[in-house]
Amino acid sequence: MAEGAAEAPLENGGGCDSGTGALERGVAPIKPQYLTTKEQFHEFLEAKGQEKPCRETELDIRGKLYLAPLTTCGNLPFRRICKRFGADVTCGEMAVCTNLLQGQMSEWALLKRHQCEDVFGVQLEGAFPDTMTKCAELLNHTVEVDFVDINVGCPIDLVYKKGGGCALMNRLAKFQQIVRGMNQVLDVPLTVKIRTGVQERVNLAHRLLPELRDWGVALVTLHGRSREQRYTKLADWEYIEQCVKAASPMPLFGNGDILSFEDANRAMQTGVAGVMIARGALLKPWLFTEIKEQRHWDISSSERLDVLRDFTNYGLEHWGSDTQGVEKTRRFLLQWLSFLCRYVPVGLLERLPQRINERPPYYLGRDYLETLMASQKADDWIRISEMLLGPVPPNFTFLPKHKANAYK
Ligand SMILES: Cc1cc2nc3c(=O)[nH]c(=O)nc-3n(C[C@H](O)[C@H](O)[C@H](O)COP(=O)(O)O)c2cc1C
Structure with a gap:
C-alpha cells in the first residue's frame, strides 16, 4: 500500500487525513515534491506530526471470487491456473510463523507471488502474540502483498495442541493480542479465517466476530464447519447467514461446499460479502468461469489435459x-x-x-x-x-x- 501512497504529491496531503493540509494543522509547509520512497513518505508523515505511517485498513474485495489457501495444492502454478479461469483473489499456502522466523527457505517460498496475482495475500499460522507480531513486522518489509491472513481455522492436531489454528477461537486474550500486535506493525489489512467453532454443537463464530471487528480486522472468512466435523457433514450456510449480521459492517466471506454456480448463487443470497472456494477449485478450476458466466461447462478430456499440461x-x-x-x-x-x-x-x-x-x-x-x-x-x-x-x-x-x- 505504501507504494501508491508514496506517489501522492505533498500538496495533496498524502497521508491518512489528506483533507487536512499542513498549514491548517500548524506545521511548517513542505515544498511540493513527489514522494518516491517509503522513507520519504514516513519523513513526510513525521513532519506532519503523525507518529505512525498511514496504513490501509480496508480490503475491498466484495463480490470477488476468492481461491482458498490450500496447503500443498494451492501452490503458485495451481494459482496461475485458477487466475486464468477467473479467480479474483488468491492466497499463499499457510506458512508457520516460527519456521519463517527461523529463516526456513521452504517456508519463505510459500509467500511467493506470481505477477498475474493482482489481489494476493499470505496466510500465517502461530499461537503467540510475540512471534506472530515479529513475523508480521518482518513480512511488512520483505513481501509485496495486499493483505495478511491469520489461519484460525486450522484443525490439525500438531497446530491445535500448541494453541494455534482453531484453538485460538477459545483463547480470546491471546487472540486479541495477536490481532492488535500484528495490526500495529502491518501496512496492509489484516484478515482472519475461522471455523464455526471447535466442537460440533458449540458455535463460537457469532460471538467472536464482533470482537474481531472491534480489534481492527478488515475481513473474516468463515468456513461453515467446526474443527470436530472436518469434512463429514455439509457446511452450515444458515449459520453463516446469522454471522453476516454479527460481523456487520465488517465484510464476511463464506466458505464451504461450493462446486457450481448455483451453489455460489445460493451462498451469495445469505448476504456474505463474497465466497471462498477450496475443493471446488481443485476438482474443477474452471468453476470460477462457470460462476462468472452462470453456466455449466462440459469441458472435454483433451481440454482438461491441456490444463494439466499448462500446470506442468x-x-x-x-x-x-x-x-x-x-x-x-x-x-x-x-x-x-x-x-x-x-x-x-x-x-x-x-x-x-x-x-x-x-x-x-x-x-x-x-x-x-x-x-x-x-x-x-x-x-x-x-x-x-x-x-x-x-x-x-x-x-x-x-x-x-x-x-x-x-x-x-
Ligand atoms: C488440500 C487442502 C488444503 C488446505 N489448506 C488450507 C490452508 O493452508 N489454510 C486454510 O485456511 N485452509 C486450508 N484448507 C481448508 C480450505 O481453505 C477450506 O476452508 C475448506 O476446504 C472448506 O472449503 P471447501 O468446502 O470449498 O473445500 C485446505 C483444504 C484442502 C482441501
Missing part, C-alpha cells in the same frame, strides 16, 4: 526443469490429481449440478482419457503424469497427503 509448464518454470524440478512438479501434480479424479463431466451427469459430498459411482468416460481421469487409483494418476513429464524414476511410489479428498 508452470511447475517447471517455478520449481525448475532439472530432475529435481520435474519430480517436484510431478509430486504436486499427483496431489492435485487425487482431487481432480472426483470431477464428473457435465455431459455424463443424470442430474445437474454435481454435489461435492456425493461419491460418484464408477463410470466409463466418453473416451479413454476421460475414463483414466476418473480413476481413483494412484497408478492411473502416475500414468497421467507420465504423459506430461515422462516416465517416473524406478521404485516410485505416491500417497495423497490430504484426507479431504476422501468422502468420509
Whole structure:
C-alpha cells in the first residue's frame, strides 16, 4: 500500500487525513515534491506530526471470487491456473510463523507471488502474540502483498495442541493480542479465517466476530464447519447467514461446499460479502468461469489435459526443469490429481449440478482419457503424469497427503 501512497504529491496531503493540509494543522509547509520512497513518505508523515505511517485498513474485495489457501495444492502454478479461469483473489499456502522466523527457505517460498496475482495475500499460522507480531513486522518489509491472513481455522492436531489454528477461537486474550500486535506493525489489512467453532454443537463464530471487528480486522472468512466435523457433514450456510449480521459492517466471506454456480448463487443470497472456494477449485478450476458466466461447462478430456499440461509448464518454470524440478512438479501434480479424479463431466451427469459430498459411482468416460481421469487409483494418476513429464524414476511410489479428498 505504501507504494501508491508514496506517489501522492505533498500538496495533496498524502497521508491518512489528506483533507487536512499542513498549514491548517500548524506545521511548517513542505515544498511540493513527489514522494518516491517509503522513507520519504514516513519523513513526510513525521513532519506532519503523525507518529505512525498511514496504513490501509480496508480490503475491498466484495463480490470477488476468492481461491482458498490450500496447503500443498494451492501452490503458485495451481494459482496461475485458477487466475486464468477467473479467480479474483488468491492466497499463499499457510506458512508457520516460527519456521519463517527461523529463516526456513521452504517456508519463505510459500509467500511467493506470481505477477498475474493482482489481489494476493499470505496466510500465517502461530499461537503467540510475540512471534506472530515479529513475523508480521518482518513480512511488512520483505513481501509485496495486499493483505495478511491469520489461519484460525486450522484443525490439525500438531497446530491445535500448541494453541494455534482453531484453538485460538477459545483463547480470546491471546487472540486479541495477536490481532492488535500484528495490526500495529502491518501496512496492509489484516484478515482472519475461522471455523464455526471447535466442537460440533458449540458455535463460537457469532460471538467472536464482533470482537474481531472491534480489534481492527478488515475481513473474516468463515468456513461453515467446526474443527470436530472436518469434512463429514455439509457446511452450515444458515449459520453463516446469522454471522453476516454479527460481523456487520465488517465484510464476511463464506466458505464451504461450493462446486457450481448455483451453489455460489445460493451462498451469495445469505448476504456474505463474497465466497471462498477450496475443493471446488481443485476438482474443477474452471468453476470460477462457470460462476462468472452462470453456466455449466462440459469441458472435454483433451481440454482438461491441456490444463494439466499448462500446470506442468508452470511447475517447471517455478520449481525448475532439472530432475529435481520435474519430480517436484510431478509430486504436486499427483496431489492435485487425487482431487481432480472426483470431477464428473457435465455431459455424463443424470442430474445437474454435481454435489461435492456425493461419491460418484464408477463410470466409463466418453473416451479413454476421460475414463483414466476418473480413476481413483494412484497408478492411473502416475500414468497421467507420465504423459506430461515422462516416465517416473524406478521404485516410485505416491500417497495423497490430504484426507479431504476422501468422502468420509
Ligand atoms: C488440500 C487442502 C488444503 C488446505 N489448506 C488450507 C490452508 O493452508 N489454510 C486454510 O485456511 N485452509 C486450508 N484448507 C481448508 C480450505 O481453505 C477450506 O476452508 C475448506 O476446504 C472448506 O472449503 P471447501 O468446502 O470449498 O473445500 C485446505 C483444504 C484442502 C482441501
